[in-house]
Amino acid sequence: MPYVNIKITKTGATVEQKAELIKGATELLQRVLNKNPATTFVIIEEVETDNWGVGGETVTARNAKAAPIT
Amino acid sequence: MPYVNIKITKTGATVEQKAELIKGATELLQRVLNKNPATTFVIIEEVETDNWGVGGETVTARNAKAAPIT
């Protein structure tokens, strides 16, 4: 009965990639802790790069400068 | 001073229904634990069905197949 919340920057993850994350996270909980997939929830939240900060600045600002952070 | 976070799939909850959820959750905390409504926060998050998974697949995929999951 696990609950998994995945937050990523909103930078173009496709429907297929999100389905992959959901499938993979569910299998991980089943494999490691024998959790039932039928009652495993996975919620993906995509966050604007203006709203995500690391190193004290927004991801937007960082990516404007140099090698993007994923 | 409770904080309540309700996540639902983004499938057409109306403004009135969301107001009902907020009212109901606030009353619940008051009734059960005598919490002050004035300092009870309720936040509703509506999640795209492509971003919510159960049983290892997206709600979008499940609902395309069979009886919808609410």
Next chain:
Amino acid sequence: MPYVNIKITKTGATVEQKAELIKGATELLQRVLNKNPATTFVIIEEVETDNWGVGGETVTARNAKAAPIT
């Protein structure tokens, strides 16, 4: 398939009261949005009063002064 997260201060909620919150929140989602209780999750988190702040100070500090905040 809703997910409800309730955060309250850790100030003695009993097992029965927590069961009441779970029952009430599940019924609320069913009544307002016709959500299936079988796939409604409710998670209660009890937070130490040293770790919860309002008005810029901890709940511990506030309650030491005056009328407790619930």
Next chain:
Amino acid sequence: MPYVNIKITKTGATVEQKAELIKGATELLQRVLNKNPATTFVIIEEVETDNWGVGGETVTARNAKAAPIT
């Protein structure tokens, strides 16, 4: 390695203000707990006023009546 999540109502915070929040929260963790900014995440979530409740009603409803709540 802290993780900070800030939820505010979606009422017009600018990109510059959000960058200020990210910078300020990161500096706070560094100043108080000596946390490394390079591994401090800050995520800002902006919530529609129809989806945020306090006192048992939506912020939208409250602000229609009287002095806005910020």
Next chain:
Amino acid sequence: MPYVNIKITKTGATVEQKAELIKGATELLQRVLNKNPATTFVIIEEVETDNWGVGGETVTARNAKAAPIT
């Protein structure tokens, strides 16, 4: 730079199993979205069965009756 939050019931996950979840979730984000493991956070929260509800009752109550929910 993903952030993954895994909530499970507190029912005896070992340190090794938790390390497996962290490793697996990090690899999943790298494989599907090419996210950098060095900036992937995974936080596991273990929730008492009295504080987790499904179907309108606590996991404690459900497991006392019948086939445990994991």
Next chain:
Amino acid sequence: MPYVNIKITKTGATVEQKAELIKGATELLQRVLNKNPATTFVIIEEVETDNWGVGGETVTARNAKAAPIT
């Protein structure tokens, strides 16, 4: 009416330091967005180092090897 959630590793933050975080986060929201401190919530969660991962391994494991991550 902001809500701030700060997650840090459970590595000895004192009551005074946590009060500093609450004060500082509240002031930050007031300074940048003119939010009312009276309705600003700050919740600090302290996470065991076995339950926090970065780079695919637990903080416990990383700190056993080399320069601690804060």
